[in-house]
Amino acid sequence: MSTADQVRAFRGMTRAGTRSVLIYRGDLITGAVALVIQVVLAIAVWRIVYSGRGPVDGVDARTAVAYAAIAACLQSVLLPWQFSTLPMRIRNGQIATDLTRPLGLIWQVFGQNLGVLLGRLPLGAIGLAVAAVLGALTLPPGWAAGLLSLVATVGGALVAMLCNLIVSMVTFWTFEVSGPLMVYRFGSAFLSGSLIPLWFMPGWLRGSVEWLPFQAQVYTPVSIYLGQTRGGQALALVGVQLVWVVLSTVLLELVWRRARYRVVVQGG
């Protein structure tokens, strides 16, 4: 298959992924309502916690509230519950058909995951719009910070998708993956900083979190956007994202090389 064909096939997978999200309208609407309520409550919690207090650890109420709102939206786009159909396909034997397709399995799943992410973008936008109406959003300190946070968002999405794929691959060995996925979900919810920014974590916790890939997914883009991380430090955080993209790509390739010899097709 030529490169052009492969790109076309990849795009097809992406479109299918997006459509799999958009087809369940009711689900999408409840998803949006749910996110809005979650954003509103998260804003309320942080406003109540601060209630008239000055900056805590150099972070004022406005910044903390904006962080909570943006992080909730970003997380709902990046890390939905059912990110990949790979575990299901392995379990019910559909994997056999997938493997005969001319596009490599990794690219198929990656394309589909990207599609799901794109399909969920409107959700995040609605959440952000509500946060803006409630006066919870702030603008980035400058053009450079805004642009860099955009780059960091893409970087964060890449790290999230790669990690997700690696965890899904475990199914080739265990068949059931809900357990590892839950541990992963825990990792992404707390360690990515989407529940609470790294600023407020005690030193020992923050020290360990900084060595993990999760903070690159949510904390990095949002803290750059809010101007809490600036200049060289911000660039360094984006550099760390890049390192995680490279590391997890290598790891994914290694896992996949071993996994393909583990394929057992279930059912007939």
Add this chain to the structure above:
Amino acid sequence: MAEQTWLRQYVVLERAALRAQLQYRVNFWTTLMGGVAYQGTQLLFLGVLLGKFGLIGGWGFSAVAFVFAMRLASHALYVVPFGALRLTDEMVRDGEFDRVLLRPVNPFLQLVTRMFPLMSLGDALLGFGALAVFGWQAPVDWTPAKIGYLILAVVGGGLVETGIQTFFCGLSFVATSTFSLRIFADSSITQFSGYPLTMFGRATFYAFCTLFPMAFISFLPATVLLDRTSDVPLPTWLTTLSPLAGVIVFVLGYTFFTKMMPRYTSPGS
């Protein structure tokens, strides 16, 4: 007699479901850890938040952690026996519900025993562990009556959650995908029911008592035990009766479920 056979059916089916799940050893342990880790996240969050800010809505860590523990113990009472309900909308969508209708066993019972939710054991471990630890540390002078009330409250909370989830199962017969709705209910309860709910303002608080009856899961009975009923904009006798809400919510949910079931249409092939 009828009730006995119900229970026997439940035990037989649930045992088979548990056996099916225990096939995957690695998954068993990671799932158990996952359950503890997922709920532990919320506790960690509350710990970090209150470690930094001291009070939230006038409540300190010992009170908030106690509410959290009650909530998780209630959650365990829902999710261990009834957790498989979350598979309902998938079964309705794939047409697997056809099989349920063909068998001579109550459909609700079959749905509940469709799969044993392993992760729930992690929830139970952490929930009852936390209840022992934070119940000890909470500013409550424990008497046998208060312990009895606590048990009633935890059971009631479990029934509230079961009722809400059963309601969603009923909804899945007409709405095909209720996945987002259920995840939303689950994550709202996980994330927000640990807070003193009155802090969100009166209107929101009343919504938590009626529309989405999360306040009954642990907050209202906890105010009785913590002697903080004056925080609640409801008559004290009503707050005290809050554990009874579980029965009401469950009966409502189950009635809705049975009313909606005839509207199931098998997806064509």
